[in-house]
Amino acid sequence: MDAQTTVFLLFILMLSVFLGIELISRVPSQLHTPLMSGSNAISGITIVGAVLSLSSGNETVTAILGTAAVAAATVNVVGGYLVTDRMLAMFRKKDQGKG
């Protein structure tokens, strides 16, 4: 990788970190659990890297590692989003009634 790409990627990293801090800094404590499981699901973005590691014609060992990576990342994505949705479906206002 050339130096210019490296700098470019680090720049993206720096901006994203600041964005992440800004986005989350004022979250009320009542939403901490769903926020944590929801952001956890986003970290399942590794699924993109896992899929890309499975180019056809790769070594068998690579394919096994890649498949395991896809499976693990998918657990993270599917489980994370579903469990967050399940929790948030329960948060309701008073005027929305009970049940």
Added chain:
Amino acid sequence: MISPFLIDMAYIVAAVLFVFGLKMLSKADTARRGNQISALGMLIALVATLLYGGLDYTYILAGLVIGGGVGLIGAKTVAMTGMPEMVALFNGTGGVASLLVGWAEFHQSSTDIAAGTLTAFSSFTLFSIFLASVIGGLTFTGSVVAWGKLSGKLPGRPLLFPGQQIFNVLLLAGVLAAGIAFSLVGDAADPLMMAKYDLYLVIVVIGLILGVLAVIGIGGADMPVVIALLNSYSGLAACATGFIIVNKVLIVSGALVGASGLILTGIMCKAMNRSLANVLFSGFGSTSSGAGKKNEGEARVITAEDAYLVLEAAGSVVFVPGYGMAVAQAQHAVRELGDMLEENGCEVKYAIHPVAGRMPGHMNVLLAEANVPYEQLVEPDDVNPIIETVDVCMVIGANDVVNPAAREDEDSPIYGMPIIDADLARTTFVLKRSLGAGYAGIGNPLFFRDNTRMLLGDAKDSVSTLVAEFKQD
């Protein structure tokens, strides 16, 4: 096969959806929609990636089906009380995915270099492989240990051996040195190629050991902080993976998660008045006796029938739930009691400490499950200024977060931690199984105050008895 430009465009859309999703997740009204938007972003990123072409779709499908099935079953079957364990495990799978991607990339590149189809690694790529593997690995084992502690499969108290901290520091220094050596580029035809692979395996093993050692020495009561921190690490590992394969959407999303996890970690530490270093390295709670003053006096026990008479006359009641409520599965009974009290003309609130339960916001989720509207859920800062006007404060399975020693006893290990001042209410009922110490192993003088009455027994049974008393009228 679709042009890489369009795929990159799709990644930008996905990143925008993640940002909006996270933003909306931080407000109760929009949180659910925010999560769905974030999931849509993930779907777009995945579909775009599948369009790259030249991929081995059999393996990909196998991975997606296996992982999707496990994730689906886990998410649908977990009880709300078991949520901390579930989130810990999901953190772990995110971490191990990064480790595996790093390994797969390293293995394939090594093979390609040996076959002459790839010229050489760059130091930057190697260092990224190192970071993804170590952070991913320690997130994985750390999460498994955290899960073990939360689910009671491992002892909750810190497990320490002599010289553990020095050993951890040496291990960390060692793995960093190994990482730098690993990142130095060897020639393509270098006979040391094999040695580099060996070095990589050593790095992976050290990373896995580090995760175990880092979490095993932390007490069960500090697990909320640990889960938040591991959440952050799983994002950082994804970020490092993005640097390996030069993929911007991984870097952006990983950094977002890494930053948000760090913010949550900071909030947790603040709620306990402890520094992160103190949480990670002090072995807090390893001595069961604990420092601090001896508890004096005698606890006054009250029966459910007498408690009912007090509650019936009360004009305002504040519930303070803790992990004991989750263990007893008492949240539905508590909400029912809250409804009864409201019908009786009483003002009802639920005061929730940021670190009540085994993970941040855990009590809010449980009470939401029991249909408590979120306007009734208040934070310590909302309730402490008016606590002296509250007729009855009902502490249900909480202990350390209402311990007045944090305010009064400078020798107490939790001195300075912000608490809910339950002891200042006119009357305080403490629902508790027995008169023992809390999860952190610290005695609680609240139990011996003049205005405190202990309602001993299973929290769910006690609350149900109170509900039955109300129904008799």
